[in-house]
Every structure is written in structure tokens, then in C-alpha cells.
Amino acid sequence: MPLATIDVIADRLLPGETLPKITFSAWNETAFRDRVIASGRRRLVVCGTEAHVCVLQTVLDAARSGLQLAVVADAVASRAPANHALALSRMASHGVEIVSTEMVLFEWLEHAGDDRFKAVLPLIR
DSSP states (O other): OOOOOOHHHHTTSOTTOOOOOOSSOGGGSHHHHHHHHHHTOOEEEEEEEOIIIIIHHHHHHHHHTTOEEEEEEEEEEOSSHHHHHHHHHHHHHTTOEEEOHHHHHHHHHOSSSSHHHHHHHHHHO
16 A cells, blocks of 8 residues: 655645555656656656665656656665665666755756745755
């Protein structure tokens, strides 16, 4: 039985924004794959657990479909540090970018000095 989305995330989502997942690779879930394709986005930023199972399989499958992937190294986890390291290494060897949370945040912000920048600062300090 799939686990529910944790409240801190679920509380920020609209009805219908969560999708069931029973396969290790989310890319093999038709509803997820169709939603990504329908979005028209060609680049995905990925976080999650387990880095060496679900994240790895999802990322490799999506990359084979022609998407550009960035995996946020400090936002993916495995119970064993060795599995985390091996997963990141394997993804990188398949052309997946390995990035950090700060890299992603500052790329999305693009500049300092506005309210968005000020809102992000406490999250990274």
C-alpha cells in the first residue's frame, strides 16, 4: 500500500495534485508521465527517497525519454550513505546533472534584492 504524502507538503497542494505511485520508477506511472509530458517541460528538478531505488529508476527512465534531469544531491536520501553516493554517481554517469539546493534556488531567483530573495535567505542560512 502506497504511503500518503506528508502533511507539510500535502497542505500546500491543490486537490488532485498528488498521484498514486506503486512502481519504483515514477516514470512508469502513466498518470505521472502523462502529466509531465502534458506540461511541455523538458527539464525536471528531482528530489526524494530512496536515492538508489525510486529516485534512480525514475531519473534513468525519464532521461531515456529525452528529458533533462537535475537531481538535488542534498534533497535525495538513502538509508545508507554508500547507496546515496553510488546512486548519484550512477545518475551522473548517465548525463544527469547533480546539483545542490542552493544552486537550484539561486538559479530560479536569478537576482537579489526583491521579496522572493528575502524570503529564501532564512531557508539557507
